[in-house]
Amino acid sequence: MAFSLTPLLIAIICVLIGIILKGSKKSTKTEQNKVNKKAEVRPWVDEDLKDSTDLHTEAEDDAEWQGLEDNIAHIPFSAERYSEEDMVKRSKDFYELLNKRRSVRFISDEPVPMEVIDNVIKTAGTSPSGAHTEPWTFVIVQDKEMKHKIREIIEEEEEINYKKRMGDRWVNDVKRLRTNWIKEYLDTAPYLILIFKQVHGILPDRKKKTHYYNEISVSIACGILLAALQNVGLVTVTSTPLNCGRRLRLLLRRPANEKLLLLLPIGYPTKDATVPDLTRKPLDDIMVVI
Numbered sequence: 001m002a003f004s005l006t007p008l009l010i011a012i013i014c015v016l017i018g019i020i021l022k023g024s025k026k027s028t029k030t031e032q033n034k035v036n037k038k039a040e041v042r043p044w045v046d047e048d049l050k051d052s053t054d055l056h057t058e059a060e061d062d063a064e065w066q067g068l069e070d071n072i073a074h075i076p077f078s079a080e081r082y083s084e085e086d087m088v089k090r091s092k093d094f095y096e097l098l099n100k101r102r103s104v105r106f107i108s109d110e111p112v113p114m115e116v117i118d119n120v121i122k123t124a125g126t127s128p129s130g131a132h133t134e135p136w137t138f139v140i141v142q143d144k145e146m147k148h149k150i151r152e153i154i155e156e157e158e159e160i161n162y163k164k165r166m167g168d169r170w171v172n173d174v175k176r177l178r179t180n181w182i183k184e185y186l187d188t189a190p191y192l193i194l195i196f197k198q199v200h201g202i203l204p205d206r207k208k209k210t211h212y213y214n215e216i217s218v219s220i221a222c223g224i225l226l227a228a229l230q231n232v233g234l235v236t237v238t239s240t241p242l243n244c245g246r247r248l249r250l251l252l253r254r255p256a257n258e259k260l261l262l263l264l265p266i267g268y269p270t271k272d273a274t275v276p277d278l279t280r281k282p283l284d285d286i287m288v289v290i
């Protein structure tokens with residue numbers, strides 16, 4: 001009896017394995033199809049990149065979206081040309097200037113001319129952007145009451161981040177920077193710059209415009225802004241107010257297509273300001289020449 005059952009059992013097991021394998025192949029195929037479909041709809045998105053760029057699926061709401069102007073004049077271009085000696089000097093001078101940049105968490109209330117802020121924001125606005133969509137909004141807050149409201153929101157959320165939301169490792173990693181949820185600089189700094197990425201544009205006829213690589217574009221603009229601030233002797237601390245985006249956006253009456261990326265308090269350092277004694281990686285560790 002046992003001998004006659006074995007071939008039958010083996011046959012049943014084989015059929016079952018066959019069914020299971022077919023099923024798994026099907027589901028991998030469906031997954032792959034989904035990825036391919038996504039890639040077809042958003043070909044500019046590198047699946048590997050996985051930044052939080054919000055994108056629409058054109059198939060679902062094509063009528064709401066407007067393509068970019070395709071007829072644009074091309075004009076001659078010429079750039080400043082320096083001698084090699086000058087290039088070396090300029091590159092060294094610029095490095096030395098930026099190497100002095102530090103994140104400063106102690107900012108005095110000494111006033112800063114608004115014209116300087118206009119110029120550094122204009123400089124940030126020279127940034128390249130995906131398909132020249134310029135997906136940034138820089139909100140400058142100088143009103144004392146508004147700055148205090150921002151501080152209240154951030155401290156409330158940050159206290160929860162420190163005590164509940166974030167794990168022990170994060171709390172430990174930021175300990176050495178001596179930061180916590182108390183952010184006095186949000187009151188003292190003469191200006192707070194809140195930088196929003198526009199996840200898509202809104203045209204005058206209410207149609208939407210795709211903002212390709214909006215997060216990368218705005219991040220590059222922020223880098224240029226940090227350099228511009230360093231160039232005029234102002235300090236800031238690059239901050240990412242966690243879980244505050246929506247509340248701050250509503251407080252500042254910004255539309256829903258704008259998401260808070262960074263908050264930069266701007267001013268002069270206080271006389272007794274300190275910074276953590278950090279070192280930077282040497283060139284050999286950050287550059288590979290092939």
Ligand SMILES: Cc1cc2nc3c(=O)[nH]c(=O)nc-3n(C[C@H](O)[C@H](O)[C@H](O)COP(=O)(O)O)c2cc1C
Pocket residue numbers: 101102103104105177179237238239240241275278
């Ligand atoms: C994307 C980003 C987010 C950051 N978020 C915060 C933050 O929320 N709070 C803070 O105190 N510093 C923040 N920093 C500042 C870093 O801690 C700081 O750049 C780093 O310690 C190196 O110091 P340095 O800027 O003085 O060279 C952030 C920096 C970056 C680039």
